[in-house]
Amino acid sequence: MKKRGTACTANELGRSACPIANTLNLIGDKWTLLVIRDLLFLGKRLYGELMQSAEGYPSNILADRLKRLEDAGLLEKHPYQHNPVRYEYHLTAKGTDMFPILREMILWGNKHIEGTTTPPPGFLDHFAQQIVGGRKKTGRKKG
Amino acid sequence: MKKRGTACTANELGRSACPIANTLNLIGDKWTLLVIRDLLFLGKRLYGELMQSAEGYPSNILADRLKRLEDAGLLEKHPYQHNPVRYEYHLTAKGTDMFPILREMILWGNKHIEGTTTPPPGFLDHFAQQIVGGRKKTGRKKG
DNA sequence: CGTTATGACTTTCAAAAAGAAAGTGACTAG
């Protein structure tokens, strides 16, 4: 619960230079991708909103993951009030780029785990458009 | 290191019915996806081959993850010798369907983490062809 | 002024998981 690092270059945690291994250094745990999901799909911004997520984050874990994600450059926090200072969190481009990973996990879960909820029609395309289509030249996937 | 479950229906571990949350119940840790990577991309089959992976699995962790993946139906083990019985491991269709998740992690890692190795040209398409194009009727991506 | 409430964390601590290393069982080779 204490050590953190930027993890922006390979091998920082003693692993190989494999992009999968290095990506897992950031999101290879039970909670981190759920925080990203809440920020990306569910429009949550504040600590309290995230705490009310259906997943029931332990508060210390949530605080820790937000810090790690900030250190890794996947999210930024900005003060929305002073005295006491409170922050709102939002994903950076590096964070929203996680979308394709989330999307494939949704598709895999829907296909292979009974009882998982399916996003409404067009939901994923909407985000793909917004995130991938909106910021970069698009390219891969779907013609 | 002891409890295991099939986790083939949602909510088994007290989480929401979200497909991301439920997929993370299976692969939301540091090692599991690396084992799948070794089986899927690197052609490893035997316990000893997996142990020689660049990631350096602790042997007890590797044994545990293989069991969990088998319980979840992502891999099967088959004996390749008797006395003593030894097994070889290979992914099921449910396991190889993880490919798109791995692919997106490779792309994300290559884009955002300096120093990660890039697969050779055509590598991912090759697998997409083999796995997605080969087993199901799906999109066939280019004839 | 004193008390209660709220939001956003932080600290504490018991329990669970990870990980290093040594052990086990069934052989095979020398």
Next chain:
DNA sequence: CTAGTCACTTTCTTTTTGAAAGTCATAACG
């Protein structure tokens, strides 16, 4: 008979988790 190998399993110490309580700044109430 002794040493070596493969595929795990067990033991044990360290680290991480996670439930719950605590903290801090401020607002609202009486």
